[in-house]
Structure formats: C-alpha cells, structure tokens
Amino acid sequence: MLNQLTVQHFAIVQFLELEFSAGMTTITGETGAGKSIAIDALGLCLGARADASMVRVGTDKAEISTRFTLLDTPNAKQWLVNNDLENEDDINECLLRRTINKEGRSRAYINGTPVPLSQLKSLGQLLVNIHGQHAHQSLLKSDIQLSIIDEYAAHHQLLQKVKDSYQGWHFLNKQLKQQQLNQQEKVARKQLLEYQIQELDEFALNNNEFEQIETEHKRLANSGALLESCQMGLNQLCDSEEFDALSLLRSSVSTIEKQVENDKNLENIITTLQEAVIQIEDASYELRQFSENLELDPEQFQQLETRMSDALSLARKHQVQPELLYAHHQKLNKEFSQLNNSAQLIEQLSTDLQSAENDYYQHAKKLSKSRSRYAKELSKKITHSIQKLNMQQGVFHIELAENNNRTLSPLGLDNIEFQVKTNAGQSLQNLAKIASGGELSRIGLAMQVIISQQIATPTLIFDEVDVGISGATASVVGKLLRSLGESTQILCVTHLPQVAGNGHQQMYVDKQSNGKNTNTTMVKLNEKDRLNELARLLGGDSITAHTLANAQELLVR
Structure with missing residues (x-):
C-alpha cells in the first residue's frame, strides 16, 4: 500500500508531501489546478518516461520519492528479495526515489540502491495499477481487448507458453527464409x-x-x-x-x-x-x-x-x-x-519449423479454449455492471473467433470483437459503431473495476475515469469504487461530487500564482472542508444552504 509521496520541483509543484491511508481517497480541485499532477509524479517514481520539461522552471532537478508498506504485497516483497534490493531496516517497507535534472537525465533508486529504469518499472507494476482518463478509448483496439480477457482469466502461464512457442517458430521461419533466399547465391x-x-x-x-x-x-x-x-x-x-x-x-x-x-x-x-x-x-x-x-x-x-x-x-x-x-x-x-550441407539444412529447418508450428497450435488452442470460457463469464459481469450504470437495456458480449488466415501471432489464434447493444430491440454490434462517448466511458469503468478485482496489485489509481458520467450514474460509480476500496487502496481523481463524496478521505488540489510563479498544493480535507468542496462541485463558486444540504447527503461517512 502507498503510504507517502514527496514531490520537489516537479512541473508547477515546489514542494508536496502527502500521507495516504487505506480505503478510497478522492482528489478534487478546480479545472486546471493540476489534480493529476501527483498521479503523474507517482508514475515517474514507478518507471514512467521522464523529460526535462518536468523540472520546475528555475531549479536544477526534480525529485520524487514514495514509501510503500508490503504487508499486503507478497509478490513485491519476493521481487525485492530475488533482486537483493530489500530494505535492510524494515523488510516490510519499500522506498522508491527518482530524480530528473534540467537536461532531462534521470536516476532511479530502490531502497537507496541505484537501479536501471527497467527494474523500477518491473517493481512498480507489482505496487500500483494506474487507469488513465482516456483508457476507455483503447477498448476499441483488438490487442487491448485480448489483454483484458487475459488479465481477467489470469492464465499468464498459458499466454507465456504461446508467446514462447511463437518466438521459437518465428526464429526458425526467419532462418529458413534466409537460407532459401541465399540458395541461388550459394x-x-x-x-x-x-x-x-x-x-x-x-x-x-x-x-x-x-x-x-x-x-x-x-x-x-x-x-x-x-x-x-x-x-x-x-x-x-x-x-x-x-x-x-x-x-x-x-x-x-x-x-x-x-x-x-x-x-x-x-x-x-x-x-x-x-x-x-x-x-x-x-x-x-x-x-x-x-x-x-x-x-x-x-x-x-x-x-x-x-x-x-x-x-x-x-x-x-x-x-x-x-x-x-x-x-x-x-x-x-x-x-x-x-x-x-545447405540442402540438408533447409530440409532440417523445414522439419523443425513444422514441429514448432504444431507446438504453437497446441498451446494456442488451449489459450483459445480458456479465453472462450472466461469471455462468457466476463460478458455477464460487464452486462450486470453497465445495467447498474444507467444502461438498463445494455448487453455486453465478447465475440471470439479463430483467425482464418493462419497467420501466427504471439497473442494466439483469436480474433476478438467487443459487442454491445444499448437499447431494447437492437442487435449486438461492434462497440466502436454503436457506443457513445459516455456509454464507452461507463463500459470501460465497469471493465476496469471488474479486472482490478482479479489483480493482486494493492493500490489502484483512477485518473478521471468518470468522464462523460453524471447524475444517478455518477452515484453508482462512486458506490462501486468505494466498495472496491474496502479491500484495495483506491486513489481517484474526479470532478464529480457523487464520486468524491464516496471517498473514505478526500484531498483538495489548489493552484496559486503571484504573476511570476505558479505553485500547486494538495491538502487533506476535514469533514467541514469536504462539505464545502462537495458544495462547490455541485454549485460552482456560489455555495448556498441548499448546495450544502445536497453536499451533506452526498458525503458518505
């Protein structure tokens, strides 16, 4: 679980030190205040790409550090042991640090030890899972759709066998083609x-x-x-x-x-x-x-x-x-x-290639069978969720079919299509053809919540994933995320009061400028301040007794 985040000289942040708790933490603020800036900083500390523009103007370097507890993260703890990077002072705690100088060069540290960025990224995937505000747009891509099924099914070993057998086939196929291409020259x-x-x-x-x-x-x-x-x-x-x-x-x-x-x-x-x-x-x-x-x-x-x-x-x-x-x-x-011996080599390569292809198909068909099973299960769960999210007549379906052109792929044999119908009397159609932006956002959110329940990552971040959602649907989304927060640490950047009010705690992002410099801060709100912030989200700058009363109704204690 994420316990602490410290940010210095990053973008428009001069200094920021945040303490995080278990449950669901919502993050709100004015438009343009930089609500996602802490999420961006955390992403850098988990191995995201850095560049010089991230360093605050007039400073030499930006520095981001985080502290995680690992009592609920056995995979991350084992990773640290395997890589000889555990915290000698406390094996149940992990410290990450990232620095970026004004030339754009960065350095990464795990528990005080300098490490390559690849190691920081590898560990970060075990600690935090970030869902961005435009993640639902990627639902239209077939490779992302396959990855969603695979994440839900958690058949990682089976998928790896397909990838490994594909790599073996691909290597032999390349060798054979090269030998055949050179035959005339030979x-x-x-x-x-x-x-x-x-x-x-x-x-x-x-x-x-x-x-x-x-x-x-x-x-x-x-x-x-x-x-x-x-x-x-x-x-x-x-x-x-x-x-x-x-x-x-x-x-x-x-x-x-x-x-x-x-x-x-x-x-x-x-x-x-x-x-x-x-x-x-x-x-x-x-x-x-x-x-x-x-x-x-x-x-x-x-x-x-x-x-x-x-x-x-x-x-x-x-x-x-x-x-x-x-x-x-x-x-x-x-x-x-x-x-x-070239002719004999070509003959042997052809034999080996056929054997590798048979091996690939054996694993790929097992993967297809597993995907088909979990696709039906996931389709039912997503249908149930989107109907709760004000799509009462909505039906979601995952269509899987074997690739007929016999082109081998590291992702297996399956062609996939996410299908949906949003109203009674309609037929199932491709998600890209029928879903509006708001509907796509709701389907994506439902999917993320369901998949997140399958992933062992202790901290989930939702960065404005509720875009295009409002009213009663927003209230359902808030309750859905709060329910998920009962077992998993949730950080949720939102502009919706219905979602913000469901947080176990809430933080407010503010941006100040004196005409020369700009600085963003983030503070934890007490109950009174939360009510005022919820009222602002409901009614804008004019906070009345009526908006305060509405805010009181939205605040879940």
Whole structure:
C-alpha cells in the first residue's frame, strides 16, 4: 500500500508531501489546478518516461520519492528479495526515489540502491495499477481487448507458453527464409569454389611446404658461394701449406710448455690454448663435412624455382600471402562442405519449423479454449455492471473467433470483437459503431473495476475515469469504487461530487500564482472542508444552504 509521496520541483509543484491511508481517497480541485499532477509524479517514481520539461522552471532537478508498506504485497516483497534490493531496516517497507535534472537525465533508486529504469518499472507494476482518463478509448483496439480477457482469466502461464512457442517458430521461419533466399547465391558460390579447390588440389601444397621451399631454394641459389666460403675457411683454419690457425696454436702451446718449469702460472694459459686447439679441430671437421655434403644440383634448383613461382602465382590469384595458401585451401574446402550441407539444412529447418508450428497450435488452442470460457463469464459481469450504470437495456458480449488466415501471432489464434447493444430491440454490434462517448466511458469503468478485482496489485489509481458520467450514474460509480476500496487502496481523481463524496478521505488540489510563479498544493480535507468542496462541485463558486444540504447527503461517512 502507498503510504507517502514527496514531490520537489516537479512541473508547477515546489514542494508536496502527502500521507495516504487505506480505503478510497478522492482528489478534487478546480479545472486546471493540476489534480493529476501527483498521479503523474507517482508514475515517474514507478518507471514512467521522464523529460526535462518536468523540472520546475528555475531549479536544477526534480525529485520524487514514495514509501510503500508490503504487508499486503507478497509478490513485491519476493521481487525485492530475488533482486537483493530489500530494505535492510524494515523488510516490510519499500522506498522508491527518482530524480530528473534540467537536461532531462534521470536516476532511479530502490531502497537507496541505484537501479536501471527497467527494474523500477518491473517493481512498480507489482505496487500500483494506474487507469488513465482516456483508457476507455483503447477498448476499441483488438490487442487491448485480448489483454483484458487475459488479465481477467489470469492464465499468464498459458499466454507465456504461446508467446514462447511463437518466438521459437518465428526464429526458425526467419532462418529458413534466409537460407532459401541465399540458395541461388550459394549455387554460384559453389561453382566458383569447385574451380578454385580443383586448382589448389592439383597444386597440392602441403602445410609449411612453402617455407621449406623458400629455405631450400635460398640454399641452392647460394651453393657456389657457400662452397667457396667453406674451402676458404678450411684453408685458414687447418689446410694452408704456409700457415693456418691450428698450426699457429699448436706452435704456441709447444713454445709456452717449455717455460712451465720456470713459472707454474703458465699452466692455466696452456690449458686454455689446448681447449682452443680442440675447438678449432672440431669446427674444421664439421666445416669439412658440410662442404663435402654440399650438393650443386641444377635440376633440383630448377624444380624448386618452378614450384615456388607457381605458389606465388596462386597466392596472388587468391589474394593471400604465399605462406597462407595452404590455410586458405583448407578454408575453401570447409566452406564448400558447408554449401553441400545447405540442402540438408533447409530440409532440417523445414522439419523443425513444422514441429514448432504444431507446438504453437497446441498451446494456442488451449489459450483459445480458456479465453472462450472466461469471455462468457466476463460478458455477464460487464452486462450486470453497465445495467447498474444507467444502461438498463445494455448487453455486453465478447465475440471470439479463430483467425482464418493462419497467420501466427504471439497473442494466439483469436480474433476478438467487443459487442454491445444499448437499447431494447437492437442487435449486438461492434462497440466502436454503436457506443457513445459516455456509454464507452461507463463500459470501460465497469471493465476496469471488474479486472482490478482479479489483480493482486494493492493500490489502484483512477485518473478521471468518470468522464462523460453524471447524475444517478455518477452515484453508482462512486458506490462501486468505494466498495472496491474496502479491500484495495483506491486513489481517484474526479470532478464529480457523487464520486468524491464516496471517498473514505478526500484531498483538495489548489493552484496559486503571484504573476511570476505558479505553485500547486494538495491538502487533506476535514469533514467541514469536504462539505464545502462537495458544495462547490455541485454549485460552482456560489455555495448556498441548499448546495450544502445536497453536499451533506452526498458525503458518505
């Protein structure tokens, strides 16, 4: 239940703090005073869209906060627990806050924790249900009519199954159409791939082969220079007839060894020189082996030259680096294999689509059956209500028929039409064709009250839903809303004294202006003030003893 609403710098409100009670609270005031402004502010705190124009002129930001008790709202309490947003100080209380700066950016908070707007909206739907003053106009839309049946029937799981099965069917249908649309392009692509793969298959380049060709080609291309350098190196190391490094080192070792007896410190030097002799002997041996094994094979070089040239040519043709030619070949093979599987994929998608369609129809027919059952029940209740609302000969009927064009919809298979007859002797006709504005308003109000009794939301707001209603009908509407207020918190913005007098409590909206600034306030009325306000609604600015007496009759205590 809504306990408190605080509004700062919102539209023409400077500051407003309101306490709300259980039962039915009516809100009245002069035309243009801003009776709906508190409802608009509350809507923002429940996740409605915000913009910069909502911030009071001359201020930096608007701020709206609300406090709810959750003793009668187990769904909202569980939602807070599931989202780790419960009030740590009092689990049975919930605080919502919304700020909007003058640039139009807003921030939302639940129990002091910043949250995305989607979460605020999700929680708000469990706390408050708002019926706007033009809601009855939407009754002419088929999707709204279906939603009314579904709300009344409360078969939410069944409706969700239809939506889920539709989404599965829609996804598969989209995939299948895309595959079929691309089939012609795939045929052309497959023909190109066949030619490219055949060419690469014939060349048969192995993984890392190009790098090996490059290395061997470079070696053979420089084999003459390699051999010449090897022979020169051997000559300098050990094969020269005049002098070489190995002979010089051995001579040095022999010379120094003769002096070891004179100084033992020369032993370390001799050891180092002997190691150098061994290393040069090893290097000379390896260099000789390399030189002897170095082949000068012009025929092999020519074969490598040709293979390398062909690889470079194919790489240019396929617009890849030559070392990536093998990977490119494998990629084309994979794509070709996928294209070969395209027909099988289309066949499988067609099978899956048919299965998804069967699943959809299974759930949709169950939904239709449930709707048909509750449509009859709801039609009787609405007929009974509108007859109380001064449409004594009125009959309301919900006509449901299966969609014959076989077009699948997330809302199911049903075509719906709200039908009504308002006078004896008439036949049932489409609501849009026969109902006047006042009649449509009464039917919409009756519907809202009946549906509200099915919804677990603890707070219901009716924002001037009694437009087009007057006289005895208005009195019935007031009693109807008061009766609903016995079990549910009701906030009702109204211009009718017959409705206002039925409230358990009443608030008055006033607008003041000093020529420069305008401010709207809202105050709770005591019994005396309520009588004066009811008299004003009855007789305008001139309040007489007669209008006060009438007001006294309208005030339900």
